[in-house]
Amino acid sequence: MDTFSWSHTELDFYTFDPQGDVLLKLFRRYEKEELNEPDSETSSITAEEEDPDTFPGSDNVSTQETPTMDIDPLNDAATASDAGQSVAFLNQPVHMRVSSRHLMLASPVFAAMLDRYKFKEGATLHAEGRVEIELPDDDPDAFAILLNVVHGHTRMVPRKVSVNTLTQIAVLVNKYHMLEVLEVFSDLWIRRLSKKGxxxxxxxxxxxxxxxxxxxxxxxxxxxxxxxxxxxxxxxxxxxxxxxxxxxxxxxxxxxxxxxxxxxxxxxxxxxxxxxxxxxxxxxxxxxxxxxxxxxxxxxxxxxxxxxxxxxxxxxxxxxxxxxxxxxxxxxxxxxxxxxxxxxxxxxxxxxxxxxxxxxxxxxxxxxxxxxxxxxxxxxxxxxxxxxxxxxxxxxx
Incomplete structure (x- = not known):
């Protein structure tokens, strides 16, 4: 039985396991002018989005409310020179509720991280029954695809991806040593992409x-x-x-x-x-x-x-x-x-x-x-x- 919940006023909150005991905290990076533009790439890889009205402890907070963009002066307010002008970037929080058991089975990296005797994340998980893990460098859209595979939501996994998305997925597969769990889908994606030349x-x-x-x-x-x-x-x-x-x-x-x-x-x-x-x-x-x-x-x-x-x-x-x-x-x-x-x-x-x-x-x-x-x-x-x-x-x- 679910004995706890996470508050989620963020725009993007995904649940891959309703009884999940791990909250992954990622960020989606935008240029300011992109905030009002639809993200076609994201829409094709959407995970199972959490319904705040049924999530335990959600207090009926709707994810349709206008999100608050938190700006970290060190990370979020990054600028890039573009023809002599500065372009500001904002980081939008993306939280994902997942199962520690699934993560540990799929990834030796997560297995070590969540081991109670090796890292603080594992110690916290075993002491409190839940843990939050920040992954600021990981692409949330690619991670959503990976987590759908890990948690068995195969109908949510796209049969086609772009080269850019596949590259981001490859970054995660390499980082967390998850080649075997994704191999069936990666073979399909690569075969279809390579047919184009x-x-x-x-x-x-x-x-x-x-x-x-x-x-x-x-x-x-x-x-x-x-x-x-x-x-x-x-x-x-x-x-x-x-x-x-x-x-x-x-x-x-x-x-x-x-x-x-x-x-x-x-x-x-x-x-x-x-x-x-x-x-x-x-x-x-x-x-x-x-x-x-x-x-x-x-x-x-x-x-x-x-x-x-x-x-x-x-x-x-x-x-x-x-x-x-x-x-x-x-x-x-x-x-x-x-x-x-x-x-x-x-x-x-x-x-x-x-x-x-x-x-x-x-x-x-x-x-x-x-x-x-x-x-x-x-x-x-x-x-x-x-x-x-x-x-x-x-x-x-």
Whole structure:
């Protein structure tokens, strides 16, 4: 029998278990101008909303009353610079009544938290029969979906979610180690979302790429993880150190460090193709020898002029695309695939291009241009994504 109740004058109060002994206290963050706008994402994942007229001890307080927005000067009145103007944010309380038994069965993290001998939350629960837990960093809409699954309200669980919502759910699954309990639904969501196609551009879809990388890591989807990591290695135009996304999924540094290193190795291999050629043509050894004899001063002078023309065009073409002098790691602003295309399109010249005294040079620049193109293609083919199995020891378990 329910022997206690929580007062809930908040706009959002959800009951997942009417006899629940845990009150989770979260916040939904709004920009001021968003307060009067309907939240379509939230409406699709609504939990079982509490009826205040039947909830024990509710004193018939209606949730339809205009809510009070509590402003915490440290957390709630956050501002963000937007075109030189400040945008204020407000936090709306969202409370959820849940069962400790369900939480502990679904999550080893909650099992430890609510153990009477380990943490104060558990001690309070066992001493008083109830406990309130503040989770200010957790997304309430994603948590509502997760709690509906945990408490067996499967009809309340959406069959479709957006990539953003799935990312927020993945954050919670990873944080509270709840992969197994959600796996049936996550497989359904991922299958439906991936049918629409995965992002194929890092510049345009950077937020989606990072989200899909995190989703595939948390939910153990190697067929998504590998192409996403390959895309980042091949097309990321920076060192991945920037954190300027609207939402940065908590991707492990260990994983990002490997992606960064593979990206730098790939770019370094491209640069080595050019650097090796430049060093080869700088030496005293003649690369141009279109005739049998090299003892004739005129022929030697011609070979020197031909080598010099090619070397000059190679250096100028390299400087034009920003790789001479050779850039240093982490190669900020350089994407592997962009650089590969630029190198293939270099405008290179040699004195021997065309006919020379009865000899015909079949390949421009003594075949060096073809060598560059083939070397670049080989490097492109050699870029592979990462294997998920090498990183799952850092996962949710």
């Amino acid at each position: 995965l992002p194929d551009s890092y510049d345009i879809y950077r937020q989606e790429v990072m989200s899909w990388l995190f989703i595939s890591w948390v939910f153990e989807k190697p067929k998504i993880f590998k192409p996403m990591t390959r895309l980042m290695i091949q097309r990321a135009p920076h060192s991945l150190l920037e954190h300027d996304l609207e939402f940065d999924p908590p991707i492990p540094d260990t994983l990002l460090d490997v992606i960064k290193e593979r990206r730098m190795e790939a770019i370094d291999s491209l640069l080595s193709v050019i650097d090796t050629l430049i060093n080869k043509y700088i030496t005293e050894e003649y690369q141009c020898a279109p005739v049998d004899s090299t003892s004739d001063p005129i022929e030697l002078a011609y070979s020197f002029a031909c080598d010099s023309m090619f070397l000059g065009s190679l250096i100028k073409a390299s400087a034009r695309i920003g790789i001479w002098p050779l850039p240093e790691k982490p190669f900020g602003g350089i994407a592997f695939d962009t650089l590969a295309g630029q190198i293939r399109e270099m405008d290179l010249k040699s004195k021997c291009d065309g006919n020379l005294k009865g000899y015909y040079i079949k390949h421009a620049c003594h075949g060096v241009r073809a060598h560059i193109v083939e070397s670049v293609k080989a490097l492109e083919r050699g870029i592979c994504g990462l294997d998920l199995k090498d990183f799952k020891k850092f996962g949710p378990g």
